[in-house]
Each structure stands twice: as structure tokens, then as C-alpha cells.
Amino acid sequence: MNWNRIRDKIDETVTAIAAGMSIKDIREMLRGEPPSSRPNPRYRVHTTSFWFHIRPRWYPKSVTRFTYTFALGWISVFLLIIEGITGLILMIPYTPSPERAYFDMLNIIGGVPFGDLMRDIHRLAAEAMVVSVVLHGARVFITASYKRPRTFNWVVGVILGIITLIFSYSGYLLTWDQIAYWAITIGSSMAETVPLIGNQLILLLRGAPEVGAAGLLRFYTAHVVILPIAMVCMLGVHYYKVVRQGFSRPPGLEEELEGKKEERVPFLPDILIREALWAMIGIFILVVVAAFLWNAPLEDHADPYLTPLHATAPWYFLWVQGLIKLPDVFGPIEGKFVWGVLVPTLVFGLIFALPYIDRNPRRRWQDRKLLLGIGGLFALALVILTYMGTPRYGLGTPPADEIILEFAPGDREGQIHQLPYEALIDGTYDTSTFTTLSPPLPLEKFLAALKARIESEEGLPDGWAELTIQTWQRDLKRINLTIIWMEEGQAVTRAEDVYIHRQAH
Ligand code: HEM
Ligand code: HEM
Incomplete structure (x- = not known):
């Protein structure tokens, strides 16, 4: 077998794959030695390789x-x-x-x-x-x-x-x-x-x-x-x-470097x-x-x-959701269109046009105070609008509805559905008076969590809840959750019925 021919063939293949660099060139490159063949094979790569011709041969330091x-x-x-x-x-x-x-x-x-x-x-x-x-x-x-x-x-x-x-x-x-x-x-x-x-x-x-x-x-x-x-x-x-x-x-640095040759990497x-x-x-x-x-x-x-x-946009579009919550003050034109479509389009239009609007050729910060200030305010507005886009801001879901949806909603899974069927013991329970056994039963844990949630809710002054569990049919429980709170001296209630079947577990 002719080893030299095999070696030459391998070298040829590597040179073809490496866009003009032989094994020797690659070895020199990896060792940090200067190239021994001319023209510099490392430059050749940039013109002959599909992958590297879009990269510069050198970078200014x-x-x-x-x-x-x-x-x-x-x-x-x-x-x-x-x-x-x-x-x-x-x-x-x-x-x-x-x-x-x-x-x-x-x-x-x-x-x-x-x-x-x-x-x-x-x-x-x-x-x-x-x-x-x-x-x-x-x-x-x-x-x-x-x-x-x-x-x-x-x-x-x-x-x-x-x-x-x-x-x-x-x-x-x-x-x-x-x-x-x-x-x-x-x-x-x-x-x-x-x-x-x-x-x-x-x-x-x-x-x-x-x-x-x-x-x-x-x-x-x-x-x-x-x-x-x-x-x-x-x-x-x-x-x-x-x-x-x-x-x-x-x-x-740009001005300092003007006319001088900068080190290349x-x-x-x-x-x-x-x-x-x-x-x-x-x-x-x-x-x-x-x-x-x-x-x-x-x-x-x-x-x-x-x-x-709370159907929210992905986080990078929350600012648009925040914009939509701004007041609708455009008379016959729909606010959702102005805030949700027109304003974002204008914002992107302004961003597009930035280099054509800002004609000041200076690049140093001292010379661009106004624009950098506007940029800062823009970033701040984005942060605030993003916060306003979250459900935490001004969504207007009444607190009692939120609690019902969390604990015992009639049309979807809530915490009550997490309880085993056997834990749904018939009776009427009042969160303001109930006491727990030690260790607490699953239903008691549920009631304690409900009580804590209502009491921590500012929008429900003197709030409490009544939970009624009945066996409605064989293997079917009917659960009624009523939340009661005081508004201007009057008791206000919000109630929901949930049906849970034994097989649902
Ligand atoms: C370039 C080729 C791309 C292909 C072929 C591709 C393909 C796919 C496929 C098949 C899915 C569905 C499967 C899944 O959700 O796990 C998916 C989901 C997704 N893709 Fe891509 N994708 C590409 C690029 C991107 C890029 C550039 C982004 C974002 C900048 C992106 C963002 C997403 C997101 C957010 C999901 C949902 C992920 C999830 O929660 O599962 N994709 N993509
Ligand atoms: C997928 C998105 C993008 C990719 C992959 C990308 C990639 C790059 C890369 C690799 C560079 C070389 C310098 C560096 O690394 O910073 C560059 C420079 C540049 N990019 Fe982007 N870019 C993207 C989006 C953008 C956006 C959104 C803008 C403007 C709003 C932008 C404006 C520029 C400009 C003006 C330069 C020249 C900067 C200079 O010479 O200092 N690019 N881009």
C-alpha cells in the first residue's frame, strides 16, 4: 500500500472541506503560529467557503x-x-x-x-x-x-x-x-x-x-x-x-483612532x-x-x-395589552383600534425611521443627550405598559368572582375538584365559625385556605363564605359556595353551584 498516496488523498480531502486549508495550515493555525504558505490560507477560507465568506477576515480590536x-x-x-x-x-x-x-x-x-x-x-x-x-x-x-x-x-x-x-x-x-x-x-x-x-x-x-x-x-x-x-x-x-x-x-474611541491604524484580531x-x-x-x-x-x-x-x-398575551406583547387598557377617548373611532393597532404601528414606524429622523452625525453620549433621554423614557413607558398589561392591573374582575373561579368554579377545574370524592362530606360549613381537627381533614384544609384567601382580599370587607355539600343523586354531589361581604352597611353575596361525580376522580 502506498502510504504517501493515502496521506496526500486525506490532505486533499481536508483541504477541500476546510475551504483551502491543508492539515499543515490548520495545525499552524491552532498552534497560533504564523502561516507558512502564501497567500495566507486563513484568508482564502473567507472567499472559498460558503460558511465563512459572510464573516470578516479580521476584527478591529x-x-x-x-x-x-x-x-x-x-x-x-x-x-x-x-x-x-x-x-x-x-x-x-x-x-x-x-x-x-x-x-x-x-x-x-x-x-x-x-x-x-x-x-x-x-x-x-x-x-x-x-x-x-x-x-x-x-x-x-x-x-x-x-x-x-x-x-x-x-x-x-x-x-x-x-x-x-x-x-x-x-x-x-x-x-x-x-x-x-x-x-x-x-x-x-x-x-x-x-x-x-x-x-x-x-x-x-x-x-x-x-x-x-x-x-x-x-x-x-x-x-x-x-x-x-x-x-x-x-x-x-x-x-x-x-x-x-x-x-x-x-x-x-472613534475620534481618537481617526487616521491611526488599529490593531487587528x-x-x-x-x-x-x-x-x-x-x-x-x-x-x-x-x-x-x-x-x-x-x-x-x-x-x-x-x-x-x-x-x-386571565387570557394574557405573551410577555413581549403585554405592552400592547397595557395600551388597550388606556381610556377610550377617540369618539367614533374605536379605542381598541387606536391603542392596539395604530399606536404600535406608529411606534414601529418611528423606530424604522430613526436613522433618517436623527440626522445628528455625532455619536458621543454628550452630544445625544436629548435622544438618549427620549430613549430612556420610551423604555420606561414600555415597562409601565407591560405591567399594565398583566392581569394585576385594572382588569376589573370582581374579587368574589376570582375566588369562586379559584376554589369552586362551575365550568372548569378548581381547588374543590382536587379533593377526593369521599372528602366531600354533606353539611353546611361557615368559614367564620368552623374549627379544624388535628390533623385537619382535606375538606378542612380547603375551608382554611378559602378563609385565608377571603380575609386577605381587600375588596371583601368582613367577608366570609358558606359551603353547602349535598348528595344530589347517587354518586353525585351538589356543592354551593356563597361568598358574603359588606358594602355600605349591606350584605352582598355571590354564589356558584358545582356538581361533582364520583367517577370524575
Ligand atoms: C427555524 C426553524 C424553526 C422550526 C422548524 C420550528 C418548529 C417548531 C415546531 C414544530 C413547534 C411545535 C412543537 C412545540 O411546540 O414544541 C414549535 C414551537 C414553538 N416555536 Fe418554533 N421553530 C423554528 C424557529 C423558531 C424561532 C426562531 C422561534 C422564536 C423566536 C420559535 C418559537 C417557538 C415557540 C415559542 C414555540 C412554542 C413552544 C412550546 O411551548 O412548546 N421557533 N416550533
Ligand atoms: C434576528 C435578529 C438580529 C440578528 C441575528 C442580528 C445580528 C447582528 C450581528 C451578528 C451584528 C454584528 C455586531 C454585533 O454582534 O453586535 C449586527 C449588527 C448590527 N445590527 Fe443586528 N441583528 C438582529 C436584529 C437587529 C435589530 C432589531 C436591529 C435594530 C433595531 C439591528 C441593527 C444592527 C446594526 C445597525 C448593526 C451594525 C452595528 C455596528 O456596526 O456596530 N439588528 N447584527
Whole structure:
């Protein structure tokens, strides 16, 4: 056997795969030695390799400083790749149909090997990606990196940000559980408020007047085909622009460096090895959190006939929900349209146009006080509106209704359903007078929790509850929960009947 020929063949193959770098070149690179062949084979990679030609050959040293970019653009790309890989795996056991989707989710969690891990990582990286993309946009704003010549890339970036949000939102429906179903139903109903074309928009989004099979299929197609294609195309432009225009330098340093030659950090090997290390650390963190510390939420099966008590948008859209709670002061024009559609569209329009509105060429903080101040106020408004979007703010569900829904609702599962059938002992119980045995019976624990909940509720002065349990038919209990409290010297009541069958347990 001719060993030399085999060695040459291996070298040839490695050179082809490594886009022009032989084994010797790779060895030199990894040892940190200068390249011995000319032209520099490490540069050749950038022109001949599909994967590397969108990366610069070298970075200016000031840009590699972590505290300048916080690597947020890089983290966004890393998370997108993780989403792509886990998403493709999840497509195998998942069917986008209302009959199957939820049960496929249960199977992914409990039956498919590593399914739960894949789902948790997909969900975790999705949430993290929204955060990193928003923070990356904020970094570009704060360091004024959107100014000429990078104005166009800012616009491309905002489109990428919007694609990320739609990605997350469309993924949200795929679990086909209560929260997903209602968040999408309520979210897409915003389109209905648009004058003239509202109904057409709804049909376009949902494929039918209500969210159902057609809507699920549309969201799925968007999630796994349209958005990935759009994302990859736009990201290609974003990267191309970053490489072509060069990175912006930290604002203060830019002036200092003018005319001087800045130290360069080569992409191969310095940057690539650092990135490979961080990618490993990133995957390690995602796997540990997803496997041991956190579980992606999944509620009950979607039910079009049962509106959950607090249907909230995903957290990154709570600010829109907060906006809708603002007073309706627009006369004939529907407030939901103005606050929920017009204002967010205007906000995104302003963000798009930022580099064309802000014509001040200076990038140092001292010269941008006004705009940075406005940016700060904008961030503060987002935080406040997000809080207002949560059910904690001004939702107006009467406290007694909340308690009934929590403890003994007639149309869904409440705490009373958690009790064993035998624990539902016939009788009338009054939370203001009852005493517990030691150890307490399950029903007594329930009553104690009910009592504590009513007493901690400010909206129910001098409140107490009466619980009546009767055997209504064979193996069927009728339970009546009445909450009583005082309002302006008068007793007010709110009551609910619940029927529980022995077989329901
Ligand atoms: C690029 C290719 C992607 C593919 C092929 C893909 C595929 C899928 C599939 C099949 C599901 C349903 C299974 C499940 O819910 O676990 C899903 C869910 C989801 N996806 Fe993606 N996805 C991709 C990217 C993304 C991105 C970039 C994001 C967010 C920025 C995202 C966010 C979500 C969310 C939030 C869910 C619901 C997760 C859950 O609670 O289970 N996906 N995706
Ligand atoms: C999926 C979303 C996005 C990805 C994957 C992404 C990726 C990147 C990467 C890798 C860079 C190189 C510098 C760095 O790491 O910071 C970059 C730069 C840049 N990005 Fe993004 N980006 C995204 C969204 C955005 C958004 C939402 C904006 C604006 C609102 C934006 C505006 C810019 C600009 C102007 C630059 C040039 C910055 C400079 O030279 O300092 N990008 N982006």
C-alpha cells in the first residue's frame, strides 16, 4: 500500500472541506503560529467557503471588547441556530391539526425520547432570543451605530426584530392549549378593529372567522416555512452589510483612532475559537436549565367555549395589552383600534425611521443627550405598559368572582375538584365559625385556605363564605359556595353551584 498516496488523498480531502486549508495550515493555525504558505490560507477560507465568506477576515480590536456589543448580535444568531435545529427535530412528532396537536405535545413531553428536552430548549431559546434581539437593538441605539453609513442596516435589523416577534407568536399557538388558543384569538381579534378591511384581515390571519384548523395550519406554515426563509434572507443582507461596512467603533474611541491604524484580531483562529467555546458554554447552559431547572408551560387542551379568567398575551406583547387598557377617548373611532393597532404601528414606524429622523452625525453620549433621554423614557413607558398589561392591573374582575373561579368554579377545574370524592362530606360549613381537627381533614384544609384567601382580599370587607355539600343523586354531589361581604352597611353575596361525580376522580 502506498502510504504517501493515502496521506496526500486525506490532505486533499481536508483541504477541500476546510475551504483551502491543508492539515499543515490548520495545525499552524491552532498552534497560533504564523502561516507558512502564501497567500495566507486563513484568508482564502473567507472567499472559498460558503460558511465563512459572510464573516470578516479580521476584527478591529476595539470591537471585540465584550462591553461594546455585549455579543448580543452573536447571541441572537446562536439562538436562531438552536431554534432551527430543535425546531426541525420537533417537526417530526408534531402534527398541525386541532385533533392531534395537543396530544402530540403530550407525546413530545412524555413519549418521544428527549422530546421534553427539545421542547424545553426550543421554548427557552425562543424567549431568550426575543430578549437578546431587543437588547441588541437597544445597544445599537445607545452606541449610535445606526448612523451613516449603517442607516439601511438598522432598517434590516428592525425587520429581523419583527420577524423574531412573529416567529415567537406563531410558535405560541402550536401547543394548542388554552393559553395559546386564547392569546392568539384575542391577539388576532385586534385585526378586526381595523376599519374597512378588518374582516378580510381576520380571514387572512385565521383562514376562517374563528381560530381553528385553518388558522393552526397557517401559523404552522408561517412558523416552519415562510418565516425561516424570510429570516435567512434578511440575515444574509444584515451580515453582508456588517461585513461590507465594517463594524462601528465605540463612539468615544472613534475620534481618537481617526487616521491611526488599529490593531487587528484575525477571525481565524482567534475569533472562531472564542466563538466555538462560547457556543459550547451556551449549549451547556441551555441544556442544564431545560433539563433540570425549568419546564416549558403547557395548560389544558384548547377549548373554544371556555374563556380562561386571565387570557394574557405573551410577555413581549403585554405592552400592547397595557395600551388597550388606556381610556377610550377617540369618539367614533374605536379605542381598541387606536391603542392596539395604530399606536404600535406608529411606534414601529418611528423606530424604522430613526436613522433618517436623527440626522445628528455625532455619536458621543454628550452630544445625544436629548435622544438618549427620549430613549430612556420610551423604555420606561414600555415597562409601565407591560405591567399594565398583566392581569394585576385594572382588569376589573370582581374579587368574589376570582375566588369562586379559584376554589369552586362551575365550568372548569378548581381547588374543590382536587379533593377526593369521599372528602366531600354533606353539611353546611361557615368559614367564620368552623374549627379544624388535628390533623385537619382535606375538606378542612380547603375551608382554611378559602378563609385565608377571603380575609386577605381587600375588596371583601368582613367577608366570609358558606359551603353547602349535598348528595344530589347517587354518586353525585351538589356543592354551593356563597361568598358574603359588606358594602355600605349591606350584605352582598355571590354564589356558584358545582356538581361533582364520583367517577370524575
Ligand atoms: C427555524 C426553524 C424553526 C422550526 C422548524 C420550528 C418548529 C417548531 C415546531 C414544530 C413547534 C411545535 C412543537 C412545540 O411546540 O414544541 C414549535 C414551537 C414553538 N416555536 Fe418554533 N421553530 C423554528 C424557529 C423558531 C424561532 C426562531 C422561534 C422564536 C423566536 C420559535 C418559537 C417557538 C415557540 C415559542 C414555540 C412554542 C413552544 C412550546 O411551548 O412548546 N421557533 N416550533
Ligand atoms: C434576528 C435578529 C438580529 C440578528 C441575528 C442580528 C445580528 C447582528 C450581528 C451578528 C451584528 C454584528 C455586531 C454585533 O454582534 O453586535 C449586527 C449588527 C448590527 N445590527 Fe443586528 N441583528 C438582529 C436584529 C437587529 C435589530 C432589531 C436591529 C435594530 C433595531 C439591528 C441593527 C444592527 C446594526 C445597525 C448593526 C451594525 C452595528 C455596528 O456596526 O456596530 N439588528 N447584527
